[in-house]
Amino acid sequence: MKLNSLWPASGKVRAGLIIVIFFVLLAVFGPMITDYAPRATGNPPLQPPSADHWLGTTQTGQDVFSQFVHGARVSLAVGFIAGVLSQIVSVLVGLVGGYFRGIADEMLYILTAVFLVIPAMPLLIVLTGYLPTRGMISVAIVITITSWAPAARVLRAQTLSLRNRDFVEAARATGESRMRIMFYEVMPNALPVIASGFLFSTIAAILAEAGLSFLGLGSLTTVSWGSMLYFAQNNQALLVGAWWWFVPPGLAIAIIGAGLALINFGIDEYANPRLRTGKSRRKAARPAGRGSAAMSSTAASAAAGAEASSSSSGVSEGSLGGTESTETTDDDASPPQIRGSEVPGDPVISVRDLIVDYPTEDGAVRAVDHVSITLHRGELLGLAGESGSGKSTLTNAITRLLRNPAEVSGGEITYHRSTRTGESTEVDLLNLPAEELRAFRWSELAIVFQSAMNALNPVLRVSAQFDDVLRVHRPGMSAAGRKELAQEMLHKVGIDPERVTAYPHELSGGMKQRVAIAIALVLEPDVIIMDEPTTALDLLVQREVLEQVMQLREEYGFAIIFTTHDLSLLLEISDTIAVMQTGTLVEYGPATDVYSDPRHPYTKTLLSSLANLGARI
Amino acid sequence: MKFLLRKVMLYVFIAWAALTLNFLIPRLMPGDPLVLLMERTEGRLDPGALEAMAEAYGLTDAPLVVQYWDYLSSLVQGDLGLSIGYYPVPVADIVAGAMPWTIGLVGVTTIISFLLGTGLGVILAWRRGKRSDYVLPALTFLNGVPYFWMALILVLIFSVNLGWFPVANAYQPILVPGWNPEFISSVIYHAILPALTIVIGSFAGWVLSMRNMTVTVLGEDYVTMAEAKGLPRRKVLLRYGARNAILPSITGFALSLGAVVGGSMLTEVIFNYPGVGYTLFQAVQNQDFPLMQGLFLVISLAVILANLLADIVYIFLDPRTRAEA
Numbered sequence: 001m002k003l004n005s006l007w008p009a010s011g012k013v014r015a016g017l018i019i020v021i022f023f024v025l026l027a028v029f030g031p032m033i034t035d036y037a038p039r040a041t042g043n044p045p046l047q048p049p050s051a052d053h054w055l056g057t058t059q060t061g062q063d064v065f066s067q068f069v070h071g072a073r074v075s076l077a078v079g080f081i082a083g084v085l086s087q088i089v090s091v092l093v094g095l096v097g098g099y100f101r102g103i104a105d106e107m108l109y110i111l112t113a114v115f116l117v118i119p120a121m122p123l124l125i126v127l128t129g130y131l132p133t134r135g136m137i138s139v140a141i142v143i144t145i146t147s148w149a150p151a152a153r154v155l156r157a158q159t160l161s162l163r164n165r166d167f168v169e170a171a172r173a174t175g176e177s178r179m180r181i182m183f184y185e186v187m188p189n190a191l192p193v194i195a196s197g198f199l200f201s202t203i204a205a206i207l208a209e210a211g212l213s214f215l216g217l218g219s220l221t222t223v224s225w226g227s228m229l230y231f232a233q234n235n236q237a238l239l240v241g242a243w244w245w246f247v248p249p250g251l252a253i254a255i256i257g258a259g260l261a262l263i264n265f266g267i268d269e270y271a272n273p274r275l276r277t278g279k280s281r282r283k284a285a286r287p288a289g290r291g292s293a294a295m296s297s298t299a300a301s302a303a304a305g306a307e308a309s310s311s312s313s314g315v316s317e318g319s320l321g322g323t324e325s326t327e328t329t330d331d332d333a334s335p336p337q338i339r340g341s342e343v344p345g346d347p348v349i350s351v352r353d354l355i356v357d358y359p360t361e362d363g364a365v366r367a368v369d370h371v372s373i374t375l376h377r378g379e380l381l382g383l384a385g386e387s388g389s390g391k392s393t394l395t396n397a398i399t400r401l402l403r404n405p406a407e408v409s410g411g412e413i414t415y416h417r418s419t420r421t422g423e424s425t426e427v428d429l430l431n432l433p434a435e436e437l438r439a440f441r442w443s444e445l446a447i448v449f450q451s452a453m454n455a456l457n458p459v460l461r462v463s464a465q466f467d468d469v470l471r472v473h474r475p476g477m478s479a480a481g482r483k484e485l486a487q488e489m490l491h492k493v494g495i496d497p498e499r500v501t502a503y504p505h506e507l508s509g510g511m512k513q514r515v516a517i518a519i520a521l522v523l524e525p526d527v528i529i530m531d532e533p534t535t536a537l538d539l540l541v542q543r544e545v546l547e548q549v550m551q552l553r554e555e556y557g558f559a560i561i562f563t564t565h566d567l568s569l570l571l572e573i574s575d576t577i578a579v580m581q582t583g584t585l586v587e588y589g590p591a592t593d594v595y596s597d598p599r600h601p602y603t604k605t606l607l608s609s610l611a612n613l614g615a616r617i
Numbered sequence: 618m619k620f621l622l623r624k625v626m627l628y629v630f631i632a633w634a635a636l637t638l639n640f641l642i643p644r645l646m647p648g649d650p651l652v653l654l655m656e657r658t659e660g661r662l663d664p665g666a667l668e669a670m671a672e673a674y675g676l677t678d679a680p681l682v683v684q685y686w687d688y689l690s691s692l693v694q695g696d697l698g699l700s701i702g703y704y705p706v707p708v709a710d711i712v713a714g715a716m717p718w719t720i721g722l723v724g725v726t727t728i729i730s731f732l733l734g735t736g737l738g739v740i741l742a743w744r745r746g747k748r749s750d751y752v753l754p755a756l757t758f759l760n761g762v763p764y765f766w767m768a769l770i771l772v773l774i775f776s777v778n779l780g781w782f783p784v785a786n787a788y789q790p791i792l793v794p795g796w797n798p799e800f801i802s803s804v805i806y807h808a809i810l811p812a813l814t815i816v817i818g819s820f821a822g823w824v825l826s827m828r829n830m831t832v833t834v835l836g837e838d839y840v841t842m843a844e845a846k847g848l849p850r851r852k853v854l855l856r857y858g859a860r861n862a863i864l865p866s867i868t869g870f871a872l873s874l875g876a877v878v879g880g881s882m883l884t885e886v887i888f889n890y891p892g893v894g895y896t897l898f899q900a901v902q903n904q905d906f907p908l909m910q911g912l913f914l915v916i917s918l919a920v921i922l923a924n925l926l927a928d929i930v931y932i933f934l935d936p937r938t939r940a941e942a
Contacts, residue, residue, distance in 0.1 A: 012754075015754070110627070110630060110631075113627060113631060114630075114631050114634040114635075114638075116872060117628075117631050117871070117872075117875070117920065117921055117924050118631070118634075118635055118638070118875070118917050118920070118921075119874075119875035119876075119878045119879055119916055119917060119920045120875055120876070120879055121875075121876075121878065121879025121880070121882055121883075122878070122879070122882070122897065122912070122913045122916045122917065123638075123913065123917075124879075125882075125897060125901060125909070125913075126639075126642060126909055126910065126913045127642065129901045129904075129906070129909050130642060130643060130906075150872070203761065207761075207763055210763055210765075210766075211763065211765065211879070211883050214763075214765055214883060214886075215883070215886065215898055215901065216901075216902065217901060229765070229766065229769070232769075233769070233887070238769060238772055238773055238777060238784075239777060239784075241773075241777065241778075243773060246766070246769055247770070249766075250762070250763060250765075250766025250767075250769065250770070251766075253761065253762075253763050253766065254758055254759075254761045254762040254763065254766070255758065255761070256761070257758075257760070257761020257762070258754070258757045258758040258760070258761045260761075261757045261760060261761060262754070262757060265757070268829065399845055401841055401844065401845060404746060437847075438847040438848075438849070439847065440847070441844075441845055441846060441847030442845065442846045442847045443847070446845070447842065447845045449838045449841070449842055450838070451838065454837055454838035454839060455838040455839055455842045456839055456842075457839045457843070457856075457857055457860075457861070458839070458861065458935075458936070458937060459860055459861055459864075459934065459935060459936060460856070460860075461936075468843075468846065468848055468852065468856070469846050469847075469848075472846070472847055472848055472849065472852075473847065503936040503937070505936065505937045516842075519846075
């Protein structure tokens with residue numbers, strides 16, 4: 001490992017580390033560079049900062065700088081000790097509860113809840129009120145008692161989600177002891193959570209110590225930032241305007257708190273890439289799971305490394321896609337196989353030479369590379385390709401749902417709008433103004449998402465999710481009319497119209513997908529993009545939903561772009577098939593031709609692997 | 618309903634745990650509180666007070682179970698013992714006098730800071746990646762500022778230097794409390810700086826958590842679908858994004874209430890604001906153990922109640938908790 005790879009890429013984490021390291025150095029070496037003992041009196045009182053007394057003096061003539069650096073030692077030590085102790089407690093409670101479940105978990109859960117709900121500061125005050133002696137260690141222990149609970153709860157949740165993962169099951173199967181599984185299998189995977197819990201409890205402990213000392217409840221024989229504030233407050237530093245006395249310790253607490261929080265942001269962003277901002281976002285601008293093979297090899301391996309070690313995602317699609325497509329790069333040499341389409345009817349969407357790039361620091365990653373396809377009215381275009389082939393990027397470009405930082409760098413997408421007279425006008429989708437785009441959406445092109453579990457808003461009734469479409473696109477419609485239409489659409493997809501008042505969680509997976517289809521149909525669009533609409537369903541339900549879609553297509557005559565990695569399914573239902581690999585269209589033509597006479601090596605490989613699997617097509 | 622029942626039971630249990638903790642602390646902490654009291658007050662204590670304290674603790678030689686029973690039965694009668702510092706005023710009376718100030722101050726400021734922070738969080742989430750992201754480090758800093766220090770700075774600027782606001786107290790001491798305009802306006806005037814302290818100290822936390830949660834939710838398929846539906850951006854953001862992102866904030870609301878209460882206690886001390894925080898501070902200074910415990914108990918119960926209320930609100934906001942199963 002190179003040394004500079006230890007230096008975090010995120011600016012936030014860097015800033016945080018610099019702050020923390022600065023204060024640690026200050027605490028360690030600060031007391032050595034000051035000539036004054038922290039409690040020694042005898043200097044001129046209430047002096048403002050000067051060359052002699054860098055931060056001035058107190059009312060009794062103590063040197064504030066000396067107190068400040070000595071105070072840093074106590075505050076940081078208490079914070080660190082309490083942070084470590086409370087993390088030990090929460091790791092034990094969280095791991096044991098989450099892993100063992102059952103009665104032990106119930107008890108620990110309630111215990112955690114008790115300490116979570118009872119306010120920490122009053123408990124802290126009462127506990128220290130009874131302490132016979134208030135040393136640094138006993139204060140740290142008392143702070144631990146009041147601060148372990150939040151991290152324990154988070155850890156328990158993390159353990160619960162980890163305990164049934166494959167690698168834990170595997171460890172169980174090989175007969176590893178529970179202790180070993182907990183501490184060697186589960187705990188390492190919870191490390192980001194533990195680290196962030198440690199940072200939080202350290203901040204909390206520094207603040208708690210300062211609060212206690214400020215109330216005169218800390219150890220007043222040692223100098224800490226809190227006790228400096230206590231003496232400043234008690235000696236009316238405020239009223240005499242001795243800002244140098246009370247500004248530094250509070251500012252230091254706030255800055256170090258911010259420093260720890262910044263490091264924690266880094267951990268959060270590491271575990272949850274959606275939170276990334278600015279530079280770190282751009283740096284990570286690897287199209288998740290798409291086109292990773294097109295990256296330069298160093299970037300790809302770095303990305304795969306980051307992916308693999310990223311805490312909760314486990315083995316991700318992205319790294320899989322990356323390795324798979326590098327294995328098949330030999331095929332790149334083969335030219336794309338584009339056959340003339342014999343689909344009758346007028347075109348409804350045509351894509352010409354579309355290029356979509358994901359800019360990264362090592363240059364742009366091309367996720368869609370000069371792709372041209374034409375979708376005709378009523379056609380079912382099957383778009384096949386593995387994860388990372390660029391098929392979702394392509395459909396997202398058509399629906400104008402590309403997320404930052406993806407950008408269309410070339411080509412055009414045209415929608416052929418049919419007018420009443422039967423003629424068609426061409427709409428340049430990529431340059432549609434915002435208002436026209438909003439009007440175009442759903443009324444002319446709708447989408448059925450991969451997983452309806454996530455495509456329906458969990459807090460709104462089904463009726464409301466029909467309603468908002470109709471309110472926007474059919475402003476003249478009455479409330480009763482909207483409800484009637486929603487019920488009619490549900491009836492069409494084979495759902496009891498009374499379920500219109502149901503919430504998504506009250507429906508089964510198959511029903512949710514039907515509802516999503518019903519919502520997509522409500523404005524009778526010309527085109528529906530179906531992004532792996534059946535992948536998340538079990539086989540039987542998949543079949544039913546598919547038949548429903550085909551039946552509705554007969555009735556309404558909409559065109560479909562159907563994406564999936566299930567080629568056998570596509571061969572069965574599609575009119576036309578487009579196969580994508582690493583951002584390029586490698587084979588495109590009528591489904592029957594592609595099946596009987598695949599021309600691109602990649603398609604051949606896919607088809608022969610289907611044959612090996614014994615698929616009957 | 619089952620969800621609510623389970624929550625109520627949990628909070629009843631937590632309340633019981635708080636009561637029991639309150640009973641056990643003086644008995645389990647190292648050292649004898651009576652000895653501690655005599656040492657620290659160096660004989661300046663009313664002999665009656667000492668007796669009262671022994672009685673308050675039931676520090677008789679009776680077995681722990683009997684003491685516990687006595688403790689619970691006097692609690693049921695609202696008897697929290699007699700204060701030592703203000704002997705022989707009942708603790709319950711002092712607590713009752715302090716509670717309204719704190720509930721007013723903390724209640725109002727918490728709601729302001731929650732609304733302000735959550736709203737700002739949603740806006741920042743919507744504008745992520747833009748220049749507005751640069752306020753995040755500033756918010757992180759604000760989030761780390763100790764309340765009491767913020768209070769000191771505000772006093773320094775607005776009271777000592779500018780003279781706009783009073784340095785301390787909840788109302789002008791010459792006024793007699795009552796429901797008259799003069800008194801009420803004095804109360805509001807005196808509350809501005811403490812309230813500002815608590816709002817500044819706590820709103821950044823809401824902003825940060827709401828921003829992160831909204832950013833996460835904005836990546837969900839249902840938000841993409843709402844956008845694909847052609848809904849106005851505001852609707853996508855509020856009805857689909859924020860509406861879901863606020864759920865964890867409601868749970869967090871209850872939990873961080875504890876932190877706000879803690880911070881506002883210190884704020885009260887700085888402003889000599891006659892709420893429970895200041896009273897607790899004085900109780901600790903006076904070694905007034907019965908008052909300390911009475912306050913701890915009441916604060917805990919109030920926070921537990923607020924948690925229960927937040928959970929009830931949550932039931933209204935998240936249909937999944939109302940599931941039959």
